[in-house]
Amino acid sequence: xxxxxxxxxxxxxxxxxxxxxxxxxxxxxxxxxxxxxxxxxxxxxxxxxxxxxxxxxxxxxxxxxxxxxxxxxxxxxxxxxxxxxxxxxxxxxxxxxxxxxxxxxxxxxxxxxxxxxxxxxxxxxxxxxxxxxxxxxxxxxxxxxxxxxxxxxxxxxxxxxxxxxxxxxxxxxxxxxxxxxxxxxxxxxxxxxxxxxxxxxxxxxxxxxxxxxxxxxxxxxxxxxxxxxxxxxxxxxxxxxxxxxxxxxxxxxxxxxxxxxxxxxxx
Numbered sequence: 001x002x003x004x005x006x007x008x009x010x011x012x013x014x015x016x017x018x019x020x021x022x023x024x025x026x027x028x029x030x031x032x033x034x035x036x037x038x039x040x041x042x043x044x045x046x047x048x049x050x051x052x053x054x055x056x057x058x059x060x061x062x063x064x065x066x067x068x069x070x071x072x073x074x075x076x077x078x079x080x081x082x083x084x085x086x087x088x089x090x091x092x093x094x095x096x097x098x099x100x101x102x103x104x105x106x107x108x109x110x111x112x113x114x115x116x117x118x119x120x121x122x123x124x125x126x127x128x129x130x131x132x133x134x135x136x137x138x139x140x141x142x143x144x145x146x147x148x149x150x151x152x153x154x155x156x157x158x159x160x161x162x163x164x165x166x167x168x169x170x171x172x173x174x175x176x177x178x179x180x181x182x183x184x185x186x187x188x189x190x191x192x193x194x195x196x197x198x199x200x201x202x203x204x205x206x207x208x209x210x211x212x213x214x215x216x217x218x219x220x221x222x223x224x225x226x227x228x229x230x231x232x233x234x235x236x237x238x239x240x241x242x243x244x245x246x247x248x249x250x251x252x253x254x255x256x257x258x259x260x261x262x263x264x265x266x267x
Contacts, residue, residue, distance in 0.1 A: 042069070047076070047077045047082050050069055050073040051082040051085075051086070054066050054069035054070045054073060054086070054089065058093070061096075063093040063096045067089075067090055070086040070087075070090050070093070071086075071090060074086040074090070087109065087110045088119070088122070088123065090106045091103050091106035091110060092126065094106060094130075095129065100131065103127075103130045104130055107123045107124075107127045108127070111123055111124070120169075121169040121172040121173075122174065124161055124162075124164050124169070125161075125172070128158050128159075128165065129158075130158075131155070131157040131158030131161060132154075132162075132181055152189055152192055155188060155192075156189070158181070158185055159189075162178040162179070163182065165178050166178050186222070186223055189223075190220030190224070190226065190229075191223070193212055193213075193215050193220065193225065193229070194212075194213065194229050196212045197209045197210075197216070201235065201236060206240050209232055210233055213233045214229075216229035217229050217230065227253070227256075228262065230249055230252055230253040230262075231253060231260070233249040234246050234249035234250045237249060
């Protein structure tokens with residue numbers, strides 16, 4: 001009986017399959033438009049060239065392309081004179097594209113790495129702007145909708161970032177705008193809370209209405225929403241037949257807003 005040389009045949013089969021797979025891989029590169037000679041055009045660019053091209057793309061509004069070049073610049077020349085500016089611009093391009101988390105992360109990384117940078121106040125300001133824009137989207141979705149809960153995290157984060165800026169750098173050129181935006185954010189958060197309190201009140205969830213209205217009185221007492229919040233507290237206690245607490249709330253409302261339209265309604 002003739003002996004079959006299985007090991008030899010298997011070796012030949014493996015070699016043949018390897019050649020086929022390798023040839024297919026070579027062909028696949030051509031099919032997908034990838035040639036062996038393709039190279040990253042920026043590999044031979046020096047830091048000045050990378051920086052100038054990234055800046056050009058930034059000025060043209062090509063946020064993604066600009067960011068890619070800045071990222072290459074930062075990774076290849078982390079201790080070069082352009083590295084710090086590159087990280088600032090990376091955070092800015094994310095902000096321009098509405099990528100809130102990435103922009104904030106880049107800004108935080110800059111603050112950690114370069115705490116004494118002369119323009120660090122701008123990074124605190126950029127963090128606030130990033131959350132501020134997200135808050136505008138939050139308010140646009142909130143107003144006019146009959147819902148009980150919304151995540152106001154963006155508003156709080158924006159407020160805190162602006163507060164950090166004016167606390168650490170009160171003379172910063174960005175401080176006046178940051179203060180104005182803080183007032184807006186405080187008013188917006190107060191109004192959002194009173195909207196929720198009103199929602200609960202109309203559905204006779206009086207304890208929940210009181211809780212949310214008290215948040216306004218406690219945390220946003222300097223905002224216009226406080227007047228309605230006090231009225232909701234008083235009316236909720238009235239509905240619960242808790243006369244003493246109702247009287248207390250009405251007394252505070254009268255003291256702080258003697259001409260309140262809510263008092264006129266009740267009279």
